[in-house]
Amino acid sequence: MSDSSSHGASGIPGWRARAVSSVSACALIECLAFAYVAVVFPALDGFYAIDRFRAIGVNVQGHLGPAEVLRQAVFILEYAFAVVMLYAATRLGRWRSTGVLALFVPLLTLDLAAHAIYGRPAGIGNISALNASATMLGAALQEYGSIIAAAAGKALLLVAPLVVKAWIGHERRWSIVCPLLLAAALTAMYGTILVKRGPPALIGFPKGFSYALGSVYLKLNDVIGRPRRVPAQPMTAPEYPDIRNVVVVVDESVEYGYFSRVLDAGKSRYADFGLAYSGANCSAASNYILRKALWSRSDRGRLGIARTDSLFALARRAGYVVTYIDNQGVLSDPTTRNYIDAKELGDINRVVENEGPPYERDPTALQQIAVLARTGRNFIFVNKNGAHFPYPASVAPDRATGDRVADYTTSVRVNAADFLLALQDAVPADTMVFYTSDHGQSLTTRATHCNTGAETTAQEFRVPFLVLATNPGPAQQLQQAAALQRGRLTHLEFSESVRRVLGYRIPGMGSIFDARPAQAGFCGLYGSPKVFFGMLPECRVLVR
Numbered sequence: 354m355s356d357s358s359s360h361g362a363s364g365i366p367g368w369r370a371r372a373v374s375s376v377s378a379c380a381l382i383e384c385l386a387f388a389y390v391a392v393v394f395p396a397l398d399g400f401y402a403i404d405r406f407r408a409i410g411v412n413v414q415g416h417l418g419p420a421e422v423l424r425q426a427v428f429i430l431e432y433a434f435a436v437v438m439l440y441a442a443t444r445l446g447r448w449r450s451t452g453v454l455a456l457f458v459p460l461l462t463l464d465l466a467a468h469a470i471y472g473r474p475a476g477i478g479n480i481s482a483l484n485a486s487a488t489m490l491g492a493a494l495q496e497y498g499s500i501i502a503a504a505a506g507k508a509l510l511l512v513a514p515l516v517v518k519a520w521i522g523h524e525r526r527w528s529i530v531c532p533l534l535l536a537a538a539l540t541a542m543y544g545t546i547l548v549k550r551g552p553p554a555l556i557g558f559p560k561g562f563s564y565a566l567g568s569v570y571l572k573l574n575d576v577i578g579r580p581r582r583v584p585a586q587p588m589t590a591p592e593y594p595d596i597r598n599v600v601v602v603v604d605e606s607v608e609y610g611y612f613s614r615v616l617d618a619g620k621s622r623y624a625d626f627g628l629a630y631s632g633a634n635c636s637a638a639s640n641y642i643l644r645k646a647l648w649s650r651s652d653r654g655r656l657g658i659a660r661t662d663s664l665f666a667l668a669r670r671a672g673y674v675v676t677y678i679d680n681q682g683v684l685s686d687p688t689t690r691n692y693i694d695a696k697e698l699g700d701i702n703r704v705v706e707n708e709g710p711p712y713e714r715d716p717t718a719l720q721q722i723a724v725l726a727r728t729g730r731n732f733i734f735v736n737k738n739g740a741h742f743p744y745p746a747s748v749a750p751d752r753a754t755g756d757r758v759a760d761y762t763t764s765v766r767v768n769a770a771d772f773l774l775a776l777q778d779a780v781p782a783d784t785m786v787f788y789t790s791d792h793g794q795s796l797t798t799r800a801t802h803c804n805t806g807a808e809t810t811a812q813e814f815r816v817p818f819l820v821l822a823t824n825p826g827p828a829q830q831l832q833q834a835a836a837l838q839r840g841r842l843t844h845l846e847f848s849e850s851v852r853r854v855l856g857y858r859i860p861g862m863g864s865i866f867d868a869r870p871a872q873a874g875f876c877g878l879y880g881s882p883k884v885f886f887g888m889l890p891e892c893r894v895l896v897r
Contacts, residue, residue: 386518390439390511395432397461397507398468398560402432405557428557431542435559438535439511443519444527450519453532458508461561465504468560470497470800471808477552478805478880478891480567485637486803488686495743508561540566548886574885581659581884583647583859585667591856592866593827597783598726598733599673599854601664602776603643605636605681605739606802607769607790609815615766622777622821623788624831625839626865629818630875630895631792632844635803636681638882639791640736641692643848646882647862650845653876655889661859664851665700668732671855676703676725678735680714691736692882711746714738715768723779732855737772739790740764742801758796769817777821785854786821789847805879809893814877818842820850820865834865841871873897 395402409424442453467475467483475483486493494501539559543566546554555563609628618625632642645663648656668675677684683691684704705721707714715737725731738747744760745753752763773788780786794801795812802813820835822828838846842865849862858864863871876892883890 382518382522386443386515386522387436387440389514391436393511394436394439394559397465397511398474401468401474402428402557402559409557424554427542427546431539432559434535434539434542435562438532438539439515441527441532441535443515443522445519445529445532446526447520449529451516454512454516454519457561458505458512460565461508461511462501462505464560464564465507466497466501467564469500469504471804472799473808474556474558474560475564475567476556476805476880477547477567477571477885479803480564481571481881482635482637482803482805484568484571485635485689485691487688488682489741492742492746495746540569543567544570551888552885570886571881574883578883581657583659583661585662585852585857585859588853588856588858591671592853593785593822594856595783595824596785596822596827596854597729598731598780598785599668599851600722600726600731600733600735600776600780600784600786601643601851602735602737602786602788603640604737604769604788604790604817605741606792606794607739607765607817608793608795608812609817610812611762611765611794612769612790612817615762616770616817617774620774621819622828623773623786623819624821624828624835626818626820626835626842627839629789629816629842629844629847630814630877631790631816633878633882634792634809634813634893635879636791637689637691638878638880639844640683641882642878643789643791643844644693644734645697647845647848647859649861650843650863650872650875652892653874653894654892656876656878656892658878658882658884658890662857663697663700664732664734664848664855665697667852667855667857669700669702671732671857673730673732673855674702675700676705676731676733677701678705678707678718678721678733680707680718680738681736681741682706682708683736711738711741712749712768715772719772719775719779722776726780726784736791737768739768740794761794761796773819773821777823780821780823782823784821784823785827787847787851788817788819788821789844790816792816803879805891809877809879811893811895814893814895816844818847831865837869838865838867838871841873843871843875843877845875846871 406425406428409428443450464475467479471479539562547570631639633639645661646658647661648658665675707717718735722733725733740747740761744764747764748760748767753760792802793813793815795810798810820831822831846863846865849859849864852858853864853866873896875896877895878890878892880891
């Protein structure tokens with residue numbers, strides 16, 4: 354009896370010691386996990402948060418004031434919530450933790466990759482552009498594969514140990530309510546800063562969370578936004594009532610300087626309006642403007658953008674059969690689709706989607722235009738593949754060299770200049786062809802286009818503007834118009850000119866048919882083409 358009692362008593366301290374040791378080990382694991390997140394998470398982008406914290410602490414007079422101290426405190430709170438939320442994600446149980454953390458990896462990868470490409474954190478405008486280009490993910494992987502791979506590696510460096518910790522940790526599981534509350538707090542902070550101080554104040558928001566919340570608020574803006582509308586007005590008669598085919602060719606990434614050097618002007622029958630400026634420096638925004646948006650050329654800094662009737666709708670009203678030739682998988686994009694909504698899609702009679710190798714798509718479209726133009730009255734809108742990156746993929750394999758500039762030049766020559774010369778011989782009489790590119794291209798910057806703010810370059814907006822009429826009378830008039838308007842036009846006049854041929858106009862908007870030269874001055878849009886929670890789109894002054 355006494356031996357048994359003695360044995361039990363002597364075992365209690367050992368049991369307690371083991372329990373204390375186990376608790377201590379668990380506590381150590383939790384502390385290490387939290388410390389790991391707190392250090393590695395901000396380190397992934399080179400501790401950019403420190404630079405941003407210092408920048409927030411300086412007002413316009415160069416001093417630290419009460420407002421700056423408050424903003425610094427909020428900035429610290431953002432990162433504190435983000436770190437605690439990532440740590441909390443390891444305490445939800447093995448499978449739930451794995452799922453939550455796995456969802457965070459692509460968001461973090463996108464944010465880190467964008468930072469590396471743009472040279473700074475992605476702002477709302479960049480996030481909008483990236484989401485609008487979702488269908489070009491394959492091309493982006495080829496062009497920026499090493500940068501994206503490095504970003505993914507960094508994301509896994511943070512997340513993989515947290516997943517391991519979630520599986521080996523034995524601390525009591527937390528309720529999913531905890532990270533949800535933290536996510537709600539971050540969402541509220543993001544929205545409050547956005548509304549109170551605007552998108553620039555969100556630069557430096559914790560990576561991964563920034564991309565996710567930016568996307569959420571962009572979608573929310575689409576739902577609640579009510580764009581200003583300026584309807585197109587019918588004309589007494591179209592500029593050329595006998596035109597049976599109106600073809601609008603929107604090329605991809607064709608910069609005017611490269612184009613002008615490779616176009617054989619001696620063989621061209623197009624009226625060449627010379628250097629023009631695109632409405633935006635990114636594909637989706639530019640196509641949105643070309644089809645259904647406008648502003649005054651006198652706007653500076655921010656644009657009073659307005660929606661108007663889509664070219665598809667106007668062509669349908671004018672009695673044309675509307676065909677949309679898609680060489681970029683625009684309509685396969687599950688997100689933005691170049692801002693083609695259900696209503697606009699309903700105005701299209703026929704959709705032709707060309708797939709296969711990128712370098713084969715534009716020649717295929719050329720044949721399709723030639724066939725369609727010989728049947729009835731047609732409005733044909735083409736989104737070409739053009740000179741889209743990666744440039745070697747846009748030319749036949751035997752013509753690709755691996756040199757960036759050489760391959761870009763070849764793609765412009767083959768897919769733009771040679772395409773136009775072939776098209777002028779392929780279309781029948783009573784046809785008018787309008788040609789431009791969605792935007793230009795800068796081969797000297799980290800991102801070739803879609804830059805925002807101070808990173809934008811004029812080359813991203815420099816595009817060709819040519820018009821072909823197959824009938825002699827209109828052709829001569831177009832040549833006279835080109836002599837008057839050369840080097841003065843933008844996408845705003847491009848779209849208005851198409852409207853005039855369809856029999857519609859917008860009062861106050863210039864076109865190639867005006868008797869006087871287009872007004873000077875132009876500011877090209879960057880970022881989202883929509884009013885964002887009351888804030889008008891921003892722009893870069895291209896012509897003063």
